[in-house]
Amino acid sequence: MNIAADVAAAMDDLGLGDEFSYDDLLAAMQSRQERPLTIVDCAELPPREGINALWLPTERVDVVLCVPTDSALHRQQFVLHELAHMLLNHGDDLLVDPCDVLFPDIPPATLRRLLRRQHLDTEPEILAEALADRLAAAIRGSAAHESRFSEIFG
Template sequence: MTERIRGRQRRRCRRLAATVPMPAPFDQDRFLAGIAELRGRPIEVLTSAVDVPCGLLVSTDAIDYILAPSNTTSLHRQHIVFHEVAHLLCEHGEGTTVPAPVLPGLSADLVRRVLGRSAYTDPQEREAELVATFLTQRLADPAPREYSGELKGIGKAFGGPAR
């Protein structure tokens, strides 16, 4: 991937993350309710009983489920939720179907798509990770800074707004 394409992707992800409603003070349930309202479908976070290092997104016709591991820190779990939400916001995997054997006990009609790490292309994973990182940055520094002079150029060089 060329630097030019990476820069474009970074700017797109930063803009997308900046448009997401972020409750202050941050509350994950309110955050997810806002995303659910934007998408027109509920989102539920489930804790994974299996010790896995990453999350999983399962979308049915009625609801999006985010599975997050229980064997990690709350900060990491929050980042995983942001990452899976980013896949929803970026519309990764739209229209993908999952055969019934992939999710025993759930019919193929019920499951519209399952988005796990192996189902994404590398650019989609980078994109979701960037959006998740920018969402996390908004929690740490919710007010955008105004830059001037040389700092303005540095921000632009790293794909940020010139502000």
């Protein structure tokens, strides 16, 4: 596993450069996936180590479930981790039935199947976390840039 190379390749694939806003990223992901992306608060996610969000890919929509949080920054971080899985094509083997993701009732069997993948020390998780950090840095860079801009011109 070469994390730096894989993260760099995923950033290239994204095609947004080194700095971009969170909204730009969400838009780019939807055109890349060729389907809409929905982010839904889900209090039913089991509070286990590191499980703050889940990505449910379906043929018609990508759903990201998030543990509810008051912190916009935490929420963004949870979502970035799932977007990283998307960018790394980690979901290809996990397409779920759209009927399974009618909220708020996720069948326990579906949830278990998805959660089984969530072991933080596996290669896909390490890679997704590294890419999520890279995405967060790009968004921070863009935000810093914006505020400098408004200091000068605002």
